Amino acid sequence: MSFGPHLLLAILEGTVAAAVLALTALGLSLVFGVMRVVNVAHGEFYMLGAMVAWWLSRLVPAHPAAGFALALVGAPIAVGAVALATERLVLRRLNYEPEATIVATIGLLFVIQQLALTVFGADAKPVSAPFNFRIVFPWFGYSGYKLFVVAASAVVLLAAWWVLARTRFGLIMRATQYDSETAAAFGIPVDKVYAAVFVTGAALAALAAVLLVPIQQAHYLMGLDPLLMSFIVVIIGGLGSIKGSVIAAIVIGMSDGIISVFFSPTLASILGTLLVALVLVVRPQGLFGVPVR
Amino acid sequence: MSSKKGLIVPPASVTRRKALKVLGASAAAAGGFAAGPGFIRYVQAATSEPIRIGFQVHRTGIGASYGRWYERTTTAAIKLINEQGGIGGRPVEIVAEDDGTDPGRGAEVVEKFATQHKVDVAYGTLFSHVVMGSSPRAGELKLPYFVVSEGHHVASGKLNRYTFQPGITDVKSQVKSMAPWIAGNLGKKVTMIFPDFAFGHDHRDYFSAAIKEQGGEVVQLIPIPPTESSFTRYFPDIPANTDVLYHVMVGPAVLTFVKELGEHFGSQHPALFGFIDSLEAVDLASPGLEFLDGSYLWEAYPRYAGPKPTAFDTFYRDKVGVDAMGASVSDPADISTFSHMFGCWETLFVIKKAMEAAGYQGPADRSKLIEATEAMTAFEEGNEHPQGDKTFNGKIHQCFGHQNITKVAGGKAEAVHRTSIEDGLYEPEADYTTQSL
Numbered sequence: 001m002s003f004g005p006h007l008l009l010a011i012l013e014g015t016v017a018a019a020v021l022a023l024t025a026l027g028l029s030l031v032f033g034v035m036r037v038v039n040v041a042h043g044e045f046y047m048l049g050a051m052v053a054w055w056l057s058r059l060v061p062a063h064p065a066a067g068f069a070l071a072l073v074g075a076p077i078a079v080g081a082v083a084l085a086t087e088r089l090v091l092r093r094l095n096y097e098p099e100a101t102i103v104a105t106i107g108l109l110f111v112i113q114q115l116a117l118t119v120f121g122a123d124a125k126p127v128s129a130p131f132n133f134r135i136v137f138p139w140f141g142y143s144g145y146k147l148f149v150v151a152a153s154a155v156v157l158l159a160a161w162w163v164l165a166r167t168r169f170g171l172i173m174r175a176t177q178y179d180s181e182t183a184a185a186f187g188i189p190v191d192k193v194y195a196a197v198f199v200t201g202a203a204l205a206a207l208a209a210v211l212l213v214p215i216q217q218a219h220y221l222m223g224l225d226p227l228l229m230s231f232i233v234v235i236i237g238g239l240g241s242i243k244g245s246v247i248a249a250i251v252i253g254m255s256d257g258i259i260s261v262f263f264s265p266t267l268a269s270i271l272g273t274l275l276v277a278l279v280l281v282v283r284p285q286g287l288f289g290v291p292v293r
Numbered sequence: 294m295s296s297k298k299g300l301i302v303p304p305a306s307v308t309r310r311k312a313l314k315v316l317g318a319s320a321a322a323a324g325g326f327a328a329g330p331g332f333i334r335y336v337q338a339a340t341s342e343p344i345r346i347g348f349q350v351h352r353t354g355i356g357a358s359y360g361r362w363y364e365r366t367t368t369a370a371i372k373l374i375n376e377q378g379g380i381g382g383r384p385v386e387i388v389a390e391d392d393g394t395d396p397g398r399g400a401e402v403v404e405k406f407a408t409q410h411k412v413d414v415a416y417g418t419l420f421s422h423v424v425m426g427s428s429p430r431a432g433e434l435k436l437p438y439f440v441v442s443e444g445h446h447v448a449s450g451k452l453n454r455y456t457f458q459p460g461i462t463d464v465k466s467q468v469k470s471m472a473p474w475i476a477g478n479l480g481k482k483v484t485m486i487f488p489d490f491a492f493g494h495d496h497r498d499y500f501s502a503a504i505k506e507q508g509g510e511v512v513q514l515i516p517i518p519p520t521e522s523s524f525t526r527y528f529p530d531i532p533a534n535t536d537v538l539y540h541v542m543v544g545p546a547v548l549t550f551v552k553e554l555g556e557h558f559g560s561q562h563p564a565l566f567g568f569i570d571s572l573e574a575v576d577l578a579s580p581g582l583e584f585l586d587g588s589y590l591w592e593a594y595p596r597y598a599g600p601k602p603t604a605f606d607t608f609y610r611d612k613v614g615v616d617a618m619g620a621s622v623s624d625p626a627d628i629s630t631f632s633h634m635f636g637c638w639e640t641l642f643v644i645k646k647a648m649e650a651a652g653y654q655g656p657a658d659r660s661k662l663i664e665a666t667e668a669m670t671a672f673e674e675g676n677e678h679p680q681g682d683k684t685f686n687g688k689i690h691q692c693f694g695h696q697n698i699t700k701v702a703g704g705k706a707e708a709v710h711r712t713s714i715e716d717g718l719y720e721p722e723a724d725y726t727t728q729s730l
Contacts, residue, residue, distance in 0.1 A: 009526075010526075017523075064580075117353060121357075121361075122353070122358050124546070124575070126548050126580060140528070141556050141558065141559045216523070216549055217549060257526070265518060
């Protein structure tokens with residue numbers, strides 16, 4: 001393949017990787033930003049979303065799009081419910097203490113993973129894309145659905161930004177993030193805000209999974225990889241900064257796509273990890289993060 | 294029955310004497326039961342202690358789909374062996390332990406078999422890295438270790454005298470027997486896509502050599518890291534002059550791999566030749582796999598029984614619970630790992646034969662068992678070996694059987710070619726019998 005088409009493929013792959021990363025990192029960033037809880041089980045909420053999507057899509061065998069639409073609504077609700085239970089039964093009882101919640105969510109990671117193995121089994125589960133459209137370039141073809149994922153991801157990110165910046169709920173969330181004690185003094189029900197944020201974070205992970213599962217299949221170990229990449233993105237972008245996460249996702253995604261097409265995927269991972277180390281040394285709060293007061 | 298009932302729900306006024314009476318009666322009943330017709334055939338054995346086979350199974354981790362079917366096949370084979378009178382007149386018992394498809398855990402499991410469960414032999418490992426991780430420990434513990442892995446590591450001489458692979462042909466032999474057919478029917482310029490670990494390296498090394506012997510060449514090697522979940526980025530490396538795309542992949546991402554291949558190439562693509570390893574436990578009629586229509590697969594044992602299955606094949610499918618399409622009889626969506634799991638069945642019958650030939654009584658006879666296994670030369674096709682007849686080379690601890698090429702059409706793959714055993718034979722590279730026991 002000559003250089004031009006090769007570069008085009010690399011950019012397409014990079015764009016898809018960036019969109020996927022931004023989407024999976026969004027929930028993690030939100031939860032850390034507002035609650036200061038590092039949710040190690042975030043990837044498992046993502047996996048659970050994919051599993052539920054698979055299960056729901058099998059209920060509607062008529063047309064893949066019907067199953068997909070059902071999953072788009074059902075999976076975030078189901079995973080949100082699990083997250084709500086987690087928040088009430090575990091995080092709240094630990095007083096949202098950072099160290100304790102890290103250990104608790106590590107435990108949760110294993111519990112959810114093994115439950116998924118027990119309930120759904122170990123096979124990779126294919127889910128049909130809502131439509132099959134192959135974009136034909138003169139040199140190669142590309143999945144139309146992958147480009148749909150990019151568009152959908154942009155819509156979700158814009159919606160998240162709008163909610164945070166332009167709505168009353170967003171204002172309350174930002175107030176809680178800025179200073180939860182003062183927010184409580186002003187009558188903001190901080191514990192309800194925490195519950196809402198944690199559920200939203202999990203639902204966003206599930207939504208990302210529903211969009212991605214037609215590309216990747218549901219599998220009980222699928223949560224580990226996005227977890228790692230999301231952490232990289234969130235750390236580089238600045239914990240709690242959604243703008244930072246999106247920009248970091250684009251940088252990491254594009255460089256990952258381009259480097260792995262032209263050189264090797266291993267080199268892309270090495271560079272990504274190096275970048276994290278560098279950011280942690282030079283600017284520990286991340287590119288767009290605000291130092292903890 | 295009444296004495297049993299008395300044990301579970303004791304009457305309110307139970308005295309010590311009464312209780313002893315009931316216990317004694319039920320013990321006598323149990324003894325009588327053991328001497329009854331159901332158990333009589335074990336009586337001729339010097340001891341009626343069961344023979345314990347430690348089963349190292351991939352219940353979790355990336356090998357879990359294989360593990361599930363390895364376990365079902367093993368259970369079915371042991372049931373049949375016990376129905377036929379066990380091994381040397383003794384019943385056989387399976388002690389299964391999950392290794393998480395992890396080499397470190399695998400070595401621990403082997404250790405546990407030897408020291409805690411006190412099994413007679415260990416058996417059943419599939420993934421090559423787990424075999425590589427576990428076999429040295431089995432050798433140190435002098436525990437006979439029968440793997441069903443198809444990697445070339447046993448025959449290569451890299452392992453030890455305690456490790457055998459008598460139930461499934463190794464990769465080197467498989468690819469050697471495929472090369473003439475590929476060069477003759479599909480083309481001579483081959484690009485290989487393979488997993489970047491021991492199993493994939495076996496394919497890379499031995500297929501490259503085998504196709505060269507046929508006057509062909511490998512134009513590009515594309516190794517894929519084992520945890521990869523997206524493959525489009527690798528496809529630009531496929532040279533335009535490729536006649537045949539040779540793919541062998543394992544793990545849960547194989548469906549993505551085939552789908553993305555289809556999206557990338559469309560209808561203009563090189564001939565495809567794949568190893569069924571890519572698609573074990575996956576329905577060939579899955580959405581996205583239409584791209585495979587008209588492509589060819591290696592299968593050790595064709596999943597689709599075809600119009601004229603042998604009586605042995607039918608017997609085997611019936612006992613394991615697999616239908617003529619290679620799916621579970623209880624759930625047609627539950628696809629078996631048909632081209633690998635027969636190795637479990639056949640290995641267990643080899644263990645039985647070897648133990649009986651050695652007059653195996655217990656762990657003290659392990660050396661005799663090793664020598665008896667090494668003395669074997671051939672296995673006849675039959676209910677014990679439904680995949681076909683095989684030869685066995687005791688020096689390299691490896692069996693050699695027939696291989697099959699199938700063509701995918703309409704969601705199933707039908708056999709088009711079956712190799713002879715000779716097609717896959719190579720010069721032995723080692724001799725384990727020179728190692729001390």
